[in-house]
Amino acid sequence: MLTMDVFKQDAFSAISLTEAVRRSQTIPGLLGTLGLFTPKPVRTRTVAVEIKGNTLNIIQTSEPGQPRTRRANNKADIRDLRVRRIEEASTITAESLQGIRAFGSETELKTLQKEVAERQQDCIDDLSATKERLYLSCIDGVLRDADDTVIYDYYDTFGFVKPGEIDFNWSARTGCKKFVANNVKRPILRALGGVAPAGMRIIALCGDDFFDDLQENGEYRDTFKNTERASKLLEDTAFESVEAWGVTWINYRGTDDNSKVAVGVDKAKFIPVGVRNLFQEAFAPAPTFGFVNTLGQEWYSRIVVDKDREEWADVEIESHRLPICTRPEALIQGNK
Secondary structure, X not given: OOOHHHHHOHHHOHHHHHHHHHHOOOOOOHHHXXXXXXXXXXXXXXXXXXXXXXXXXXXXXXXXXXXXXXXXOOOOEEEEEEOEEEEEEEEEEOHHXXXXXXXXXXXXXXXXXXXXXXXXXXXXXXXXXXXXXHHHHHOOOEEEOOOOOEEEEHHHHHOOOOOOOEEOOOOOOOOHHHHHHHHHHHHHHHHHHHHOOOOOEEEEEEOHHHHHHHHHOHHHHHHHOOOOOHHHHHOOOOOOEEXXXXXXXXXXXXXXXXXXXXXXXXXXXXXXXXXXOOEEEEEOOOOOHHHOOOOOOOOEEEEEEOOOOOOEEEEEEEEEEEEEEOOHHHOEEEEO
């Protein structure tokens, strides 16, 4: 017979459950698969970000023997940012376990472990969608909560001016190559300065209408007409990607309601890919004695048992994280 004491076994310790979550398959969404965010485990709840200007000075010519030009020291400025918690719990009631009839303690334990694992996975799926939504706002430079309240505006935090949205006007747009170069690639490269690596890629996450109208653009279609690739114009590219003018254009697929996690249907978000530490994500430890002063992990899981009536046990999944964009001035948005 199952009792609440079974949750005291090592298989259900916070450390064992956390390890199980790390091994499980998650559904992170597109941004989670691109590897944009560099993980930064920390031991505290607060992350200190150092801002140090790296200005370039134009040097006046001088004769040998004259005083040398002295470069001014760039003083570092510190911003303290606090990690945020995302969490969800699923309750297993004693009543729901009535159907478990064990022929031996090992079978009983395995059945309960399976139930806990299923509850963990359900929570992970929800939290993965939440993580994707945080990422999607971070690549705008303004980190937003589930209710769209601003957590951190990284333009204000780091002292940058947000670039204006670009009107692509695909239906009438000509000179697309030059337009994209002058309004997307060159501004991004100038904003990044010396940190832009050779071979840096630019991707655009596109809403449905933006993506479709791009492919209806006259210059885009003329690229394929009367060539061996003309059949490409007839391909179904929904939620796929196309390459044009030095940019990878991706029809972003969010939640099925195209609202909770989504790019606006007529919008596009441009992201430079391959830039070291452009996006970082701090992970803080769970606020429990078992993890105090340890480096933060992406996910934590534990069982909280009803000690008074022994009627339920909560399977909890939580994460203490903060996605950060260190150069928000390099982020560009557009509309169709």
